[in-house]
Amino acid sequence: MPNTPAGTRFPGGAGPGPAQNAPGPRGRWIRSLRTLWPFALALLPLGLLARAFWAGRHVRPSADEWCFLPQVREDGIWGLVGTFYLTDNGRLANGLLVGAYAEFPVGGHQWYGAVSGALMLVLLWAVTATLLRRAGQRVPRGLPLLVASVIAVVFLFATPNTYKTFYWPAASVSHTLAPVLAVAAAIPLMRARGRRGRIAALATVAGAGVFLGTLSEETSVVALVVLGGTAVFARVVFVGRVCRFARMWSLAGMAGIGIGTILLVTSPGSRNRRVRYEAESVSMLAPESLMGSLRGFTRILETVLTTWQYAGAVAAGVLLGLLARGAGDRGRVLRPARPPVLLSLGAVAFLVSGYLCTVITYPVFGDAVITTERTWNDYLLMYVLLLVAAGAFLGRWLRLRPGPGHGSDPGPEPGAGTGTGTRQRAVGAGPVGAGPVAVVRAAAVGAAALCAVTVVGLTVPLLELEQDMRVRAGEWDRQDAFLREGAARGETVLPYTPTKVGRMLEPFGANGRKVWPAQCVAEYYRLDRVTYAPPPPP
Secondary structure, three states: OOOOOOOOOOHHHOOOOHHHHOOOHHHHHHHHHHHHHHHHHHHHHHHHHHHHHHHHHHOOOOOOHHHHHHHHHHHHHHHHHHHHHHHHOOOHHHHHHHHHHHOOHHHHHHHHHHHHHHHHHHHHHHHHHHHHHHOOEEOOOOHHHHHHHHHHHHHHHOOOOHHHHHHOHHHHHHHOHHHHHHHHOOHHHHHOOHHHHHHHHHHHHHHHHHHHHOOOHHHHHHHHHHHHHHHHOHHHHEOHHHHHHHHHHHHHHHHHHHHHHHHHHOOHHHHHHHHHOOOOOOOOOOHHHHHHHHHHHHHHHHHHHOOHHHHHHHHHHHHHHHHOEEOOOOOOOEOOOOHHHHHHHHHHHHHHHHHHHHHHHHHHHHHHHHOOHHHOHHHHHHHHHHHHHHHHHHHHHHHHOOOOOOOOOOOOOOOOOOOOOOOOOOOOOOOOOOOOHHHHHHHHHHHHHHHHHHHHHHHHHHHHHHHHHHHHHHHHHHHHHHHHHHHHOOOOEEEEOOOOOOOOOOOOHHHHOEOOOHHHHHHHOOOOEEEEOOOOOO
């Protein structure tokens, strides 16, 4: 390092010299440990995801899927898309994704969790890594994967009913996969370089908007709130040279969502759905509906804010803030962090979008919105990302706070605004004026431990759910064999016993009083009808 005075002491012992240029076996081992530990810690959430994917082999069709399967068998995927648009709900993109897994009846249901879960993990990983790069931050290898995997497990498994939000494909494509796809639409924006890159980003967000508009009404509402906020507050988030393009990008996304939403709400299927749920006679803007939505959203917030496993997202963010280092301004498109402003904007966006989602679902579900957990995920992903951001700002503050003997101003982050960062040790090796090493190390150890405890806390209920799914799969398979054998013998009417899991609707639910979707079961097995057979006593 040129122009370095002799005897200069570098923070954390880092600096030129034989000890760093030619480390011994112990030094290489320590350096390898510092490099590999994010991968080691990521094995915990990744292991939980792998176990959840493996448990998907116990998923069997239920509820609406009894009607999707015979439709796809007879008319194919595009036949189901037509039924969605003309009869069921108007969701064209939804019908396409549902038809994609219903094309492979039981196998499609079993593999859906693994395929969609892996896709969501990869997309969240790509978003995390790209966001850090475009924010001018350098992190240890493996840390973006760790953060993305923690986001995935908290988002997927911290909800009160994991079966409906993750394992039930029909709900997952609308309310769990949809918000992740919406977030991933920002990747081309963050990676755009040059005219072609910007055109690709605009085309991607516009196309994604149309797709989302016909996939999920609730995710569309969340996306509109976020895009609208981005257009208004672009100068708060982006550096000056990209503000104009960021606004154009936001408006293109909003236009795409508007087109998709118009296609949906004007469809015959959407009108039929409103009539079916008697939503035509209830205005979502009526005072009693707005107050009911507010009461429901308040109850939902009580449940979410008292679910301790979401603290794992904060812990992952703390690790991010402790270990990130400024990598210079080259390629940076996001402004230096201003935590109070960004967190306030994020909190307002979460509250507004969550309440609006409750408003549009209240005419359909009424007071049951507080138990319709699958519709929460449309805005809960924003909540999880907000917690990660809050943790990252906390970790950054701990790392940059003045140590003993230094002034109160920690100064700019190393490498920020200079284009020439200084290489730092992974933990506790900040510049002069950085937080005390003991505090930084204690925070890193505590955050890592909280990530591990969160994974353990999510594992226990998942294993219990897996056992319930295993029992239901055995009952479902025995009944499936019985019905197929009866149909092969020429029987036209056979008994059916409901097999339940995760509070899912089944034919002859409520002790045989609810018939839907019994006729769909009969069509699936090519019978005239099925009759109710009560389950055997335990």
